[in-house]
Amino acid sequence: MPASSSRKAEPTNxxxxxxxxxxxxxxxxxxxIASLGKSLSAFGKDRIGSQSTAETLESAQQALKxxxxxxxxxxxxxxxxxxxxxxxxLLIAAGLGFLAAYLVRR
Structure with missing residues (x-):
């Protein structure tokens, strides 16, 4: 009966x-990825720097509207x-109320 070898195979070249x-x-x-991150960062800084405060405020107001x-x-x-x-x-509101009360008590 041949003995089994417990040696691990050596990795080949x-x-x-x-x-x-x-x-x-x-x-x-x-x-x-690092280079892409730097490029995106530079792009974002250029983009923000090119917008004036008035333009930024206007776009924020538009988004809010x-x-x-x-x-x-x-x-x-x-x-x-x-x-x-x-x-x-009414039933949905009551169910949500019971659920909220249950979660608050926990």
Whole structure:
């Protein structure tokens, strides 16, 4: 009966070469990612620097107006659904209330 060997197989040169290739590729990817991050940072700084305070304020006000319009639309949708299904809305509100009370007590 032959004795089984518990020795691990020695890695071949091909395995070392593949491992080295993979390590080199990973290092290159890390360098590329770092370079991309620097490029994006520079782009962002240029973009912010090119906008005046008035332009920034104007775009913020525009975004706020869009958010208000969207919230108004959602509010009208909710009012319409509550009007169409008052009992279902009441049960949903009660269920959410019980759930909130349960979570607050924990």
């Amino acid at each position: 091909n395995q070392h070469d593949v491992g080295d290739d993979i390590a080199a590729e990973i290092a290159q990817i890390k360098n590329d 869009e958010i208000r319009d969207e919230m108004t639309s959602i509010e009208h949708d909710i009012e319409r659904k509550v009007t169409e299904h008052p009992m279902q809305s």
